[in-house]
Amino acid sequence: MSGVVQGFTVIFIVIAVGYALGRTGVLGPEAQQVLSRLVFFVLTPALLFNSLATTDLSVIFSPTLVIAGGSALLVGLIYFVLARTVLHREIPEATIGALSSSYVNSANLGIPIAIFVLDDASFVAPLLLFQIMIYSPLALTALDLTALRGGKGRITLRDTVVAPSTNPIVLGGVAGLILSVTGVTLPHAVLEPISMLGDASVPGALLAFGLSLTGVTVLRKGESPRRDVALASVLKMVVQPLLVFALAYFVFDERGHSLFAQVVIAALPTAQNVLVYASRYQRGVVLARDTALVTTVASIPAIALIALLLA
Template sequence: MSGVVQGFTVIFILIGVGYVLGRTQTLGPDAHQTLSRLVFFVFTPALLLHSLSTTDVAQIFSTTLLIAGGSAFAVGAVYFVLARTVLRREVPEAVIGALSSSYVNSANLGIPIAIFVLKDATFVAPLLLFQIVIYSPIALTMLDLTALRSGAGRITLRDTVIAPVTNPIVIGGIVGLVISLTGVTLPHAVEEPIGMLGDASVPGALLAFGLSLTGVSVLRKGESPRRDVALASVMKMVVQPILVFALAYFLFDERGHALFAQVVIAALPTAQNVLVYATRYQRGVVLARDSALVTTLVSIPVIGVIAALLA
């Protein structure tokens, strides 16, 4: 539990700094929008490029990739269907909700938890790769085609093909993966600034999250889509960990520390990146913000229960 507390302390301190900056208007009235765009267009692509280009991809392709990636995609797909058929949401809001229900905070919280609790940061790498290379491109392409082009008429085949390769986050992930697979070594003068920019992604996203909480009431009636937030939170903190346990235990016959690690990773809260995406496309912003906050608070006792049962 001490590792859980350390990991979450890091998160709450940075969110708190962002909230104070917002309350005091130190960075101006448009700080949240500006910082979110900076994270989306610069910091996160640099983080993905640097992380993947310096990672041995051979170590990532494991059963963890299948379990973590498959469960995340399954939970997101179920949410999307429910949002479209039961809640009657438009595609962009359904996509943001699907990400809120399944997109794990694998970087800014997953890595500290993996280090402090699991004693091995490599447990997070397969899920991080899945979210970067597969999950994000699918979601961002859907947002590109439905949110940015909502008034542009019929979606063409050209739109579908071009959308993924013009998104900076997708580009960063693909370039980093290609560099890793080909064994190319970037010159130090190039790798160093990319790494420095990437290091700003995690604190930038957390600060932007704190800024987004300024002057708002979470789950406020009439503003927050409470049913959407409740559905996303339950699926993220209950359904996804149970599904991962079932897959790891019954299908892949995992036991002990490996099983514990799989379930802990699944119980991590919604990533702040989802709010960055929502802010970029101006769809589902409140849903992403409230889901991230609720799941972050709920994940503390959930991980504690998992540690008591499986550690």
């Protein structure tokens, strides 16, 4: 539990700094939007490029990739279907909600938790790759095709093909993966500035999240889509860990520390990246913000319970 507390303490301190910056107004009224765009267009692509270009892919392609990736896709799909059929939400809001219900905070919280609690950061790597190379491109393509069209008519095959190739996050991940597969190593003078920019992605996203909390009341009646937040939060903190447990235990016959690690990773909260995406497309921003905060608070007792039952 000391590792859990340490990981969450780091997160809350940086978010608090962002909130203080927003309260004092030292960065100006557009700080959250500008910082979110910086994270989306520059910092996160640099992080993904550097991470994948320097990652040994043999560590990533493991049962964890199937368990974590398959469960995230299924939970996201469940939310999307319910949002469209029961809550009657438009595709962009349903897409942001699907991400909120299943996109794990695998970088800025997952890595510390993996180190302090699981003693092995490799448990996070497969999920990180899945979210970078599969989940994000799928969701961002859907948002590119629906949230940015502004009444341009029906979506064509060309739109579907072109959209991923114009998204900076997808491009950064693909470029890094190509270097990793081919074994090409860039000069240190080129990789170092990319690494520096990538290192700023996680604190940048957390600061943007803190800024977004300024002057707002979480779950405010009439502003927050409470039913959407409740659905996303329950799927993220209850359904996803249970689904991962079922897949790992009954399908892949995992036991002991490996099973414990899989379920702990699944119980991590919604990533702040989802708020960055929502801010970029200006759809589902309150949903992403409130779900991230609710699941971050809920994940502390959730991981404690998992440790009690499985550790």
